[in-house]
Amino acid sequence: MSLAQYPVDVLSGVGPQRKQHLEELGISTIQDVLEYYPYRYIDYRVTDLGEAEHESQITVQGKVYQTPSFRWFKKNSSRLSARLDVDGIMVQVVWFNQHFLKDKLIPGKTIMVSGRFDRHKLEILAKRTFVSEAEQEKQAGRLEPVYSVNANVQINWLRKLIEEAYRRFGGEIGEILPSTLIEEYRLLPRATAMYYLHFPKGQQEGHQARRRMAYEELLLYEAKLLYLRRLQKTEIEGISHRFDHEKVEELVSQLDFPLTGAQRRVVDEILDDLQASPQMNRLLQGDVGSGKTVVAAIVLYANYLSGYQGALMVPTEILADQHAESLRAILRPLGLTIVSLTGNMRARERRDTLSQIQMGLADIVVGTHALIQEGVVYRQLGLVITDEQHRFGVKQRALLREKGSNPDVLFMTATPIPRTLAISVFGEMDISTIDEMPAGRQPIDTYWVKIDLFPRxxxxxxxxxxxxxQAYVICPLIEESEKLDLQNAHDLYEQLTLELSPVRVGLLHGKMNPAEKEEVMRAFSENEIQVLVSTTVVEVGVNVPNATVMVIYDADRFGLAQLHQLRGRVGRGGGASTCVLVADPRSEQGNERMRVMTETTDGFEISRRDLEMRGPGDFLGVKQSGLPAFKVANLAEDLKIMEVARADAALIVNDPEFGSKPETKPIYDRLQAEGLNSKSFD
Structure with a gap:
């Protein structure tokens, strides 16, 4: 019996209610308990004050030098402070809301304190205090694991649960990795590594345990992606599109501009996929303004020539309307009917559009998540394109895919991902990259100025x-906030309306109804509004070639990817354009983001720096991208391990005896236990 078959309630103290609370944490079986790893550790090893960094978490042991001072303030809040002699260095220790310690801090008594160290003030903000000799002896030198819990599961109880699970079932932990890999990389045995993660004995053991389990986790992830890719190529019969290449080339020759070499390359890659029988599952990434929409139009036309409908799903109604208009401009002269399907349509208009789609009178359907709602029936869907794919959940993308009979699928994103990471993270997809900007597209001059220069x-x-x-002025907030001292769109709109008169100023934000948004964007697109004050609702896809200025207020409150997307709204008309970042950063990371934005306009370089600064979870959008939140691995630190794991996984998965060879069968069984099949990538 495998550990995954033992329910968690075989452990003492786990009744129906606690079982439900554990399931909220993703813990249902003994395997889940043993693999529920800490996300950090509290280090109770005594710190040398001379080497302690400012604002670091430290643990010190010293003698109480004087009777502590104590006072109540506010309601039921207290402050306790005392001086502590730590190896001849006098340190002030402060405890908030720990009044019960007052009578225990006797002058001359040795205590151990753990907390945040202010090097400038020689002060420790205490979090944990150990007064008795027994407590100090027990904690000294320990690395205490910290687990992610919720309001219903206390961390101390969870620790005891894990201890019991190890005591009763630790001997049943089986090895997953082939012995050849364990020997080659000098990895700890699986059971030992898992034990050290929960019950660390020291830094060296902890490092070796993390290295072992990070490699295993990444190997299993890469094996899953590669196996899905193999299933996709061999088991999922897609559509073999047959179309007239000369007609496609006629469309390309009639465009108002020549394709770049990169656009030509990715068009050929996608058209080859359309003609092949396996279902296409391709990611198209390119920087803001690199010309992905034109590529989409060309491949949608090829899909139409082969007798199929195409669907383009986008995250916002504004973007849906813009994409529909762009496609009509390119494809309507060739006889194609392009319809929009969004949530704000009137009932009669929606019924008519649904009838067109079902009868096959609509050749291309552009819309938001309305495309996947119940009641939307396609006549013969052959190609699905999802723009800004990270903004849709995996299930949303799958629902659109299921609207047809294994249609070809193309995901597009203007959030470039470093190629090594893209191959590793989206390994079940083929990847096309537009790494060249259209001719005549000028770099956008970017400046960082302090808020007091806003009048200039x-x-x-x-x-x-x-x-x-025309100009955009972006704010982080819609209205004034009591909690955040930031500029808001309403106040700035009122200010600029007065200061810029007779220049017409417009306001756009997410709380406006769709009709109001559409009217404001129409007025801005037609230059009836010269300055648009907006929140980040304009971040993706809004195309106004006449706009040459992007001002971003409180710019340090935005991430690099978002700042780059916003900057990409200007510079679309061939003329010189400017982006002004208005910020007095409150953090070093905010300063660093401003420096990166003024140093480069290369989206791939920005994405690399963004990954370094934010880490992969925020960078990729774990919940939306389908990337799992790894329990041990950290892609920002473990890219090298991931590359090695991917190469090893390829050798394992491509072996014809993968599922039967004793050395690799545990990996195969683990993937099958997770429900791996040809639909898993949905």
Whole structure:
């Protein structure tokens, strides 16, 4: 019997209610308990004050030098402080809301304190205090694991549960990795590594345990992706599109601009996929303004020529309307019917559109998640394109795919991912990259200015408008907030309306109804509004070639990827464009983001720096991208391990005896236990 077959309630103290609370944490079986690893450790090893860094977590042992001072303040809040002699260095220790310690801090008594160290003040903000000799002896030198818990599961109880699970079932932990890999990389045995993660004995053992389990976790992940890819190529029969290549080339020749070499390359890659019988599952990534929409139009036309409908799903209604208009401009002269399907349509208009789709009168359907709602029936769906794929959940993308009979699937994103990471993370997809900008597209001059210079920026915007151009002004908030001292769109709209008169200023934000948003964007697109004050609702896809200025207020409150997307809204008309970042950063990371934005306009370089600064979970959007939240591995630190794991996984999965060879069968069985089959990538 495998550990995954033992339910968690075989452990003492786990009744129906606690079982439910554990399931909320993803713990249902003994295997889940043993593999529920800590996300950090509290280090109770005594720190040398001379080497302690400012604001680091430290543990010290010393003698109470004087009677502590104590006072109540506010309601039921207290502050306790005392001086501590730590090896001849006098340190002030502060305890908040720990009044019960007052009578225990006797001058001359040795205590152990763990907390945050302020090197400038020689002060420790205490989190844990150990007064008795027995407590100090027990904690000294320990690394205490910290687990992610919820309001219903206490961490101390969870620790005891894990201890019991190891005591009763630790001997049944089986090996997963082939012995050849364990020997080659000098990895700890699986049971030992898992034990050290929960009950660390020291830094060296902890490092070796983490290395072993990170490698295993990444190997299993890569094996799953590669096996899914193999199933996809061999078991999922897609559509073999047959179309007239000369007609496709006629469309390309009739465009207002020549394709870049990169666009030509990715078009050929996608058309080859359309013609092949396996179902296409391809990721197209390219920087803001690199020309992904034109590529989409060309491949949608090829899909139409082969007798199939195409669907393009986008995250917002504004973007859906813009994409529909762009496709009509390119494809309507060739006889194609492009319809929009969004949530704000009137009932009669929606019924008519649904009838067109079902009868096959609509050749291309562009819309939001309305495309996947019940009642949307396609006549013959052959190609599904999802734009800004990370903004849709995996299940949403799968629902659209299921609207047809194994249609070909193309995901598009303007959030470039470093190639090594993209191959490893989206390994079940083929990847096409547009790494070249269209001719004539000028770099956007980017400046970082402090908030007190905003009046000069207003003057600059006014001059640009007087020459016939337009500007965006972006704010992080819609309305004034009591909690955040940030500029908001409503106040700035009122201010600029007065200061820029007679220049017309418009306001756009997410709380407006769809009709209001559409009217504001129409007015801005047609230059009836010269300055658009907005929140990040314009981040993706809004295309106004006449806009040459992007001002981002409180820019340090945005991530690098978001700042780059916003900057990409200007510079679309061939003229010189400017992005102004208005910020007084409150953190070093905020300063670093401003520096990166002023140093480069290369989306791939920005994505690399973004990955370094934020880590992969936030960078990729774990919940939306389908990337699992790894229990041990950290892609920002473990890219090298991931590359090695992917190469090893390829050798394992491509072996014809993968599922039967004793050395690799545990990996195969583990993947099958997770429900691995040809539909798993949905």
């Amino acid at each position: 920026i207003v003057t600059f915007v006014e001059k640009e408008c007087q020459t016939g151009h």
